[in-house]
Amino acid sequence: MEVTAFSPLGAMSYFELDMADQHESVLEHSAIKAAASRTHETAAQVVLRWGLQRGTSLVVKSFKTERMRENLSLDDFELTAADMDAISGLNINRRFDDPGDFCEVAFGTFHPIYD
Numbered sequence: 001m002e003v004t005a006f007s008p009l010g011a012m013s014y015f016e017l018d019m020a021d022q023h024e025s026v027l028e029h030s031a032i033k034a035a036a037s038r039t040h041e042t043a044a045q046v047v048l049r050w051g052l053q054r055g056t057s058l059v060v061k062s063f064k065t066e067r068m069r070e071n072l073s074l075d076d077f078e079l080t081a082a083d084m085d086a087i088s089g090l091n092i093n094r095r096f097d098d099p100g101d102f103c104e105v106a107f108g109t110f111h112p113i114y115d
């Protein structure tokens, strides 16, 4: 069974839905910025690489060609064990997309898409 990360960048796609606050962006977190600075990659690449390196498949989306390239370019660097632990330690059990209430909040209607 393959575990897949939808919305692997966290809060990013939930701002416009008014389901997340800007301060919840993991891309702005100091642990992510430190790893980005050390590896000379972007914060988004660090977050995506963390997902890949812990064995998760990623479904990431961008409308911007440059970001699509960025998001595909994850194989030429590695996060250290300390980076991995620091990023894993950011967990606060915050769910942006809870299947139980997402459609009602985002679209104003219940969609039985998870049956």
Ligand SMILES: NC(=O)c1ccc[n+]([C@@H]2O[C@H](COP(=O)([O-])OP(=O)(O)OC[C@H]3O[C@@H](n4cnc5c(N)ncnc54)[C@H](OP(=O)(O)O)[C@@H]3O)[C@@H](O)[C@H]2O)c1
Pocket (backbone or CB within 6 Å): 006, 007, 008, 009, 010, 012, 013, 044, 045, 059, 060, 061, 062, 063, 064, 067, 068, 070, 071, 097
């Ligand atoms: N079936 C399900 O239950 C389910 C649940 C959640 C998500 N999904 C699907 O999974 C896919 C991804 O989910 P998602 O769009 O919610 O989350 P996501 O890919 O984590 O985030 C997308 C957001 O991040 C921005 N972004 C993308 N690359 C970036 C980068 N390199 N730097 C900074 N910002 C970046 C995008 O803006 P720009 O477009 O402006 O770059 C967009 O606002 C979508 O196709 C979605 O439909 C499915």
